[in-house]
Each structure stands twice: as structure tokens, then as C-alpha cells.
Amino acid sequence: MAAHILLVEDEEKLARFTELELIHDGYTVDKAGDGRDALDMALANDYDLILLDIMLPGLNGLEVLRRLSKEKSTPVILLTARDAVMDKVSGLDAGAVDYITKPFAIEELLARIRVALKLHGNSNHSGAGDSEEAAGDTSKTEEGVYKWKGLVLDTKKHLVTYDGHEITLTNREFLMLETLLNNMDIVLSRDTLLERVCGYEYIGETNVIDVYVRYLRTKIDEEFGVKMIQTVRGVGYVIRSCE
Ligand code: CA
Numbered sequence: 284m285a286a287h288i289l290l291v292e293d294e295e296k297l298a299r300f301t302e303l304e305l306i307h308d309g310y311t312v313d314k315a316g317d318g319r320d321a322l323d324m325a326l327a328n329d330y331d332l333i334l335l336d337i338m339l340p341g342l343n344g345l346e347v348l349r350r351l352s353k354e355k356s357t358p359v360i361l362l363t364a365r366d367a368v369m370d371k372v373s374g375l376d377a378g379a380v381d382y383i384t385k386p387f388a389i390e391e392l393l394a395r396i397r398v399a400l401k402l403h404g405n406s407n408h409s410g411a412g413d414s415e416e417a418a419g420d421t422s423k424t425e426e427g428v429y430k431w432k433g434l435v436l437d438t439k440k441h442l443v444t445y446d447g448h449e450i451t452l453t454n455r456e457f458l459m460l461e462t463l464l465n466n467m468d469i470v471l472s473r474d475t476l477l478e479r480v481c482g483y484e485y486i487g488e489t490n491v492i493d494v495y496v497r498y499l500r501t502k503i504d505e506e507f508g509v510k511m512i513q514t515v516r517g518v519g520y521v522i523r524s525c526e
Pocket of ligand 1: 292293294336337338339
């Protein structure tokens with residue numbers, strides 16, 4: 284059964300584009316462009332997930348979230364403006380499960396939706412995205428398992444191996460590798476990686492990401508004679524699928 288998503292976004296073009304991508308990925312979508320409508324709809328229906336813009340007419344997204352979370356535990360991913368750190372922190376305090384910064388890559392949004400549904404969703408509703416992924420994506424052969432050449436990352440067992448040899452990673456190294464594998468062939472910026480790896484409230488230098496890449500290269504590339512994480516100068520990092 285397809286997961287039912289409420290998309291709350293007042294920028295019509297972005298809303299329409301996102302809606303089409305969600306439908307294409309197999310989700311059922313309702314849309315709202317106003318905070319009050321969104322709250323009414325969220326209270327009246329049992330959505331599997333809500334994508335909630337913060338800057339909205341009527342009632343802002345954080346207020347919608349606060350009022351909703353008093354009544355229901357529907358998982359919410361916030362859509363926030365770039366660098367609105369206070370919004371992110373308030374949003375997470377108010378009960379959002381994740382946030383994504385606009386403008387976002389649609390693949391990243393879809394990946395976060397899958398994670399949110401897996402972690403917080405009703406287990407009777409597996410997102411249609413999952414089955415499509417299982418059929419079409421060779422990098423992820425079974426649920427939560429990513430493969431690249433001899434490397435296997437198993438999110439459930441929290442285990443990384445290369446040709447069967449276990450690789451010991453710290454939590455942040457693991458998160459970083461998982462994020463890159465989950466976005467195979469998509470170049471991720473240091474900012475994006477930083478948010479995933481170090482959390483929303485991390486305030487510090489983005490070159491911490493370069494440090495983690497160096498650790499991963501020492502533990503994997505040098506150890507097994509491969510070139511896994513590629514640097515895209517001026518942009519970020521990517522793991523490319525093998526031909
Ligand atoms: Ca807006």
C-alpha cells in the first residue's frame with residue numbers, strides 16, 4: 284500500500300514539481316499551500332508523513348508542527364530555508380523527525396522520506412518507493428544493505444565489510460559512508476554531509492568532512508587498493524556506481 288504524504292508548500296512551482304516526483308516514486312500525495320489548511324488536513328487524515336515548509340501564509344510551519352504534535356505523532360520532515368539554524372533547532376524541538384534545506388536535490392528528499400517512513404512510519408505501509416528501489420537499484424540489493432565492489436554496508440547490523448573483512452568505523456564515519464552510498468552517483472556538498480554526519484546543531488568548520496573522508500580512505504581505499512570516495516573539486520564528494 285502506497286504511503287500517503289501531505290505536502291505543505293506555498294511556492295506553487297516547487298509544490299507541483301515535488302508532487303510529481305513523489306507520485307512518480309509511487310506515493311499518494313495531498314497538497315496544502317496554507318498553514319491552517321495544512322493543520323486541518325493533518326488532523327483530519329492519518330498521513331504516513333508530512334513534508335512541511337516553515338514559511339507559510341496563515342500559520343507558519345513551526346506553529347502547525349507544535350499544534351499537530353499535541354494531537355498526533357505523524358512524522359514530519361521540515362523544508363527550511365538555507366541557514367535558518369534557529370528554525371531547524373526549534374523544528375526538531377517541536378517534534379520534526381528531519382529537515383531538508385531548500386533548494387534540495389529531489390533524490391535527497393526521496394532518500395530522507397524513505398528513511399523517515401522506515402524509522403517512524405506505520406509498518407503496514409511500506410512506501411512504494413521501497414519496491415521500486417528494490418527492483419531498480421543494484422547498489423542496494425536488500426533492505427538497508429549497500430554494496431560497492433567488495434564493500435558491503437549493512438545498516439541493520441551496523442556492519443561494514445570488504446571482501447568479508449570487517450572494517451571498524453566510528454559512528455560518524457559510518458554515517459558518512461552510508462550517506463554517500465545512499466546517494467550513489469550524486470555529488471554531495473560538504474554542507475550536506477556535515478548536516479547528516481554531525482547533526483543540525485553542529486557549528487564548526489566544514490573541513491571536518493575532509494577529515495572523515497581521509498579516515499575512510501585510510502581504512503578502505505588504502506587497505507583494499509580501491510578508489511571509492513571521489514573528490515569533485517569545488518563541489519564535494521561522491522561514490523560512483525561501478526560499471
Ligand atoms: Ca514558503
